[in-house]
Amino acid sequence: MDPPSPKEIATGADGAQAFQFLIDSGEVISLSEKAALLQPAYGDAVRIVRDYISQHGPATVSDLREPLGTTRRILVPLLEKLDAEGITVRQGDLRALK
Numbered sequence: 126m127d128p129p130s131p132k133e134i135a136t137g138a139d140g141a142q143a144f145q146f147l148i149d150s151g152e153v154i155s156l157s158e159k160a161a162l163l164q165p166a167y168g169d170a171v172r173i174v175r176d177y178i179s180q181h182g183p184a185t186v187s188d189l190r191e192p193l194g195t196t197r198r199i200l201v202p203l204l205e206k207l208d209a210e211g212i213t214v215r216q217g218d219l220r221a222l223k
Contacts, residue, residue, distance in 0.1 A: 126166060126195035130159050156202035170195075170203055171212060175222060183219035 135144035147153040154167040207213040213220045
């Protein structure tokens with residue numbers, strides 16, 4: 126859950142085109158310009174967030190960092206994506222299931 130940034134992966138025109146193909150095909154989930162996850166890792170992350178919040182109630186970024194085994198560089202954009210997809214909702218510093 127700590128992949129290299131898209132800029133590190135998609136070097137050059139061919140690399141950028143290949144990376145975009147992976148996003149378009151659903152193999153890679155873009156979280157932000159600085160963060161992306163392979164689809165299976167994204168699915169695991171969604172499951173972990175749902176399970177954690179279901180068991181412990183609304184959670185902070187810090188609360189979720191350990192169960193996900195990742196850094197804020199990945200976690201913050203992940204949670205913003207989950208908010209945008211209607212999976213979670215931000216309530217101040219907490220995230221709850223929608």
